[in-house]
Amino acid sequence: MSEALFEPGPVEVAPGAVHVPGWLQPDAQGQLVELCRRWSRGPGGMLRHRTPRGGEMSVRMTSLGWFWRPYAYSRSLPGGGAVRAFPRILGELAHDGVAAAYGAPPPEEAPEYDVALVNFYDADARMGMHQDREEQADAPVVSLSLGDACVFRFGNTETRTRPYTDVVLRSGDLFVFGGPSRMAYHGVPRTMPGTAPPDLGLEGRLNITIRASGLS
Numbered sequence: 001m002s003e004a005l006f007e008p009g010p011v012e013v014a015p016g017a018v019h020v021p022g023w024l025q026p027d028a029q030g031q032l033v034e035l036c037r038r039w040s041r042g043p044g045g046m047l048r049h050r051t052p053r054g055g056e057m058s059v060r061m062t063s064l065g066w067f068w069r070p071y072a073y074s075r076s077l078p079g080g081g082a083v084r085a086f087p088r089i090l091g092e093l094a095h096d097g098v099a100a101a102y103g104a105p106p107p108e109e110a111p112e113y114d115v116a117l118v119n120f121y122d123a124d125a126r127m128g129m130h131q132d133r134e135e136q137a138d139a140p141v142v143s144l145s146l147g148d149a150c151v152f153r154f155g156n157t158e159t160r161t162r163p164y165t166d167v168v169l170r171s172g173d174l175f176v177f178g179g180p181s182r183m184a185y186h187g188v189p190r191t192m193p194g195t196a197p198p199d200l201g202l203e204g205r206l207n208i209t210i211r212a213s214g215l216s
C-alpha cells in the first residue's frame with residue numbers, strides 16, 4: 001500500500017469537527033495499544049452492552065473514570081466494584097488533541113476530561129449513528145484511532161440520516177468534535193480489516209473517546 005510522504009494538516013469536516021490524520025506517532029500508538037490491553041483486563045473487562053431495546057452492541061467496550069452503559073454514566077460497575085480511575089495520560093492527550101485540532105485554548109478554558117470509552121472492533125463490529133449526550137459538559141469529544149482503518153460517518157445534529165460525511169480514520173488519527181458539532185450524530189458503518197500497521201501488533205480496531213462528563 002502506498003503512503004503519503006507528508007500527513008495533511010487538520011481537516012475541518014464540519015464547524016467544530018476536525019480530523020487530524022497521523023497525529024499519533026507509531027511508538028505512541030504502540031504504547032496506547034499496550035495500555036488498552038491492560039485496561040481491558042481490569043475491572044469491568046470488555047463488555048458488549050445491551051441496549052434498552054434488547055439488542056447487543058457488536059463493539060466491545062471498557063470504561064475509564066466513569067462507567068458508561070446505554071445510556072447513562074455511573075460511578076461504580078454493575079457488580080458494585082470501582083471503575084478504573086481515569087488515566088492521566090488520556091487527560092493530557094485530550095488537551096493536546098484539542099490544541100492540535102483547534103489551536104491552543106486559553107488555560108482557564110481547559111475542560112476537565114474525566115472519562116474515556118475504549119471501543120474494540122473486530123472485523124464484523126460497527127457502531128450505529130448516535131449522539132454522545134450523556135455528558136453534562138459541552139467540552140469537545142476527543143477520539144483516537146488505533147489499528148484497522150474504518151469509515152467514520154459524521155452527520156448533523158438533527159437526524160441520523162443525511163447530510164453526513166464519511167471520513168476514513170486510520171491508525172494514529174485524531175478526530176475532535178465540539179462547538180456546533182458537539183451533538184452531531186456519528187457512527188462507524190464498517191472497519192477495513194487487515195489495514196492495521198503491521199508493526200502495531202493489533203488485529204482489529206481500537207478507538208478511545210475521551211470526554212468531560214461534567215458529573216460529580
Ligand SMILES: O=C(O)CCC(=O)C(=O)O
Nearest residue numbers: 117119152187188207209
Ligand atoms: O469508534 C469510533 O471511531 C467512534 C466511537 C463512538 O462514536 C463512541 O464511542 O461514541
